[in-house]
Amino acid sequence: MTALAAPQSDAASVVGSDFGDRRYVQRALAGTTYISNPVPAETGTNVVVVSTPVRRDGDIVATLNGAVYLSETGAFDLLQSDLPDSSGVTVTTDGGADIYHRPPSPNRSVTTHTAPLSEADWVVSVSESRAVIGPTIQRLTLLQTGSVISVFAVIAVFGWWNYRRNLAQVEALIDGFRALRDGAYGTHVDVGGADEWERIGTGFNEMSDTIDQSVAENRERARQLHVLDRVLRHTLRNELNVVRGRAELVASHATGEAAAHAAHIISRCDSLVETADKERAISAVLDTDTTPEPLDVARITETVVERAQADAPNADLTVDTPPTAVAAAVPQIGTAIQEVVTNAIQHADCTAPQVSVSVSEPTATEGTDHVRITVSDHGPGIPRMERRVLNGDDAIDALHHSQGLGLWLVYWAVTHSDGDLDFEDNTPQGSVVTIRLPARDDTA
Template identity: 40%
Template sequence: MTKPVAVLYVVEGDSDRAAALDRDGIDVDTATPDAVERAGSYDCIVYEPATIDGDDRNLDGALRAAYPDVPVIRVASTGAGEPATDATRADRSTAADRLAERVRAVAGGRAGGPPQASDERDGDRLAALFENVGDPVVRTEFVDGEPVVRNVNEAFERVFGYEADRLLGEPLNDFIVPPDERESAKRLDDRAVSNERIQGEVRRQTADGIRYFLFRAVPIAPDDPTGNYEGFAIYTDITERKTRERRLEVLNRVLRHNMRNNVNVINGYAELLGADAEPQLVERAARTIRRTADDVASLTAKIRDIERAVDGGGRRPVELRPLVDRAVEPYRSAADVTTAVPDGLVVAAGDGLELAVENLVDNAVAHNDTDVPSVRVDARRDGSWIHIAVSDDGPGIPAAERVVLTGEHEITQLEHGSGLGLWLVNWAVTSSGGEVTFADNDPRGSVVTVRLPAASPPPDAASD
């Protein structure tokens, strides 16, 4: 005789679904949420919260701690306390029948019988694919509209830098979605629970900083009537490709624009230098040609700096205070420069960070229209991140410049940025896993903030 599927049904009070499963030949034990403990051997656990919007994360973790090898199905509340109508009774009956089918499938059998060999092979293949695929993959279950981690593969641990034990049972977005991406991530989640297959480029937080990914969402059981959405999220790291493409696009447009203008100036003045040219004209043309040639040389030097900033080796611990002191020193004679960088701040960054800070200060001084430019460099730690802010009292960075640099606007022929200094900053910081943000200073000027991963844990974490 075939052994019936054994289910632990966790619910506050009575449940029509638990009774229906029992009538369907499934061996059902019930327990209240405050009395969950290891008390038997089960093929599956079903959890029905008392309310739809109840916070059941602690219980969810307790269930998985008590029964780590037992699959858990979370079902929406049936609203058992509400008056039943013929329609709601029919709906509940259909949902209960389909839940019984799902319980048997999840528990490893079909209609109370042993699993078919093909089902076992399919499960083995899926497990092998999950573990061995080269891209990060996370299996999630949506709890109150939020994706909760059920499993991750080794590639996810390696690329995102979070160990599986730290993630299991926790909201995925709390770990990998940057604060400024929360709204767009919520929109993706809403589309996912509608059983829509999703693909697109996203920015995500890793333990080592911000990276770009091609994101794909694949539902596991799109026809599940319980509202218990589960799915796979697959992330392909495209950071290097995206950075390289954007760098080539910017350099191409800026070089074409600047070189064309400079060549036109040189050719125009060279045509004036005939044998009968007046001495004053020759002198003026010569000065202009020399100045334009210097601009070309400066541009090529800036391109070399960009190569050093982006390709200058991997990240390493960098003590921030001496770096800032070196970066601001050349500008103290031309501006009122102050710094507030505490000792002991160490960032994880590439060799381009010093060039980035130097270019921020240079930009603040060079484009300032006051008699004595005022520039301030502050740094502070916020958890696992270090923020470096460069403030000035100049005319500010135009909005068109900001949106192009931050990627919020596509680069066009006329919107390529006024120079390469801020592009160097952006690439140097993003190649170190950080990001650059812009704000207005009060009462005048700009604040450019660089956020980079700290090279060591926060003091409170280090002392644990």
């Protein structure tokens, strides 16, 4: 210490002493102004030490230190003069002791904010009475609440408007699809709205026009085929009757080779007439008005076997059916079963063909819901080419095609009954044809 200024003090006993280990001196030598925590003096008042560096040519060469009685200083007068009565101030040391405290008025419902000081290990707390700022807070709260409500109201109104608009667009599309379902092909819809809705509406209208054009072409094609079918069937039957009649006339007067040729002509005429009858049955199956109905398949199968046995008395036919077996099928299913049985008899390579026919109902143990009609024979079997064409594995062309309409009649009758048709090889030879039809609980 080089000098001491203090009233009524013995400077001589202190000047020249080393205070370098004091905290406030070290803080100042480090380059910061430092204010210590209050220290009780002998007089009973609190004293704080202020220390600041002394620089020469930028270098710290000394510190200037001073002791200040808090009770004799106006350090906090600035706080008292700048703050209203509704604001309170508290200065606290790092040890938790209050250096200065002035509560707000009124001293209730207080909000407090704190901040540390850089020059001292003190914390300044400013408290504000909510009773004073309450009206301002209420006004701000009401303003914010009103703004939020207004924003939500705008969003709700816009959302409702957008919802109603989208709902109208969706309803327009639904009405368009209902019109297509009811056969009003070519129906147009106007959904409007954004580009996305415009594209959807345009796509729907283009699809509707395409369907309308396709349906019109199919109807015209169906009408043409119907006309050709009627004309060809009528002409074919009439002309075949003429040919067959002439052949019978020749056969009745001819002998030898001429009679044989006449008999062959009669046989081919009968075959063509039979083909025409099958074509008519197929046309009936493919008719759009033909729908499956409950039928007792067991009774139908028994009738088919009885007729087949009467037409082929040398055949060994066996039938095994339950009392009833009701399935959903088109009315031509009996003709299809007859075709399978007749095919097994006619294509047998022996004079006494053996054909077994059975009908089985769905059982709980098997977990099936179909009625099965099974026809087994020991003939040469159905060619695999025929099976592959019917199953769609091979295309119908000049080399791979079904040799007759019989199996096509069976295939379409089963298919339009929502059933399945399977072909398997029998042991040691022959074929097993299985027709599966959806079971029903009631009869027609």
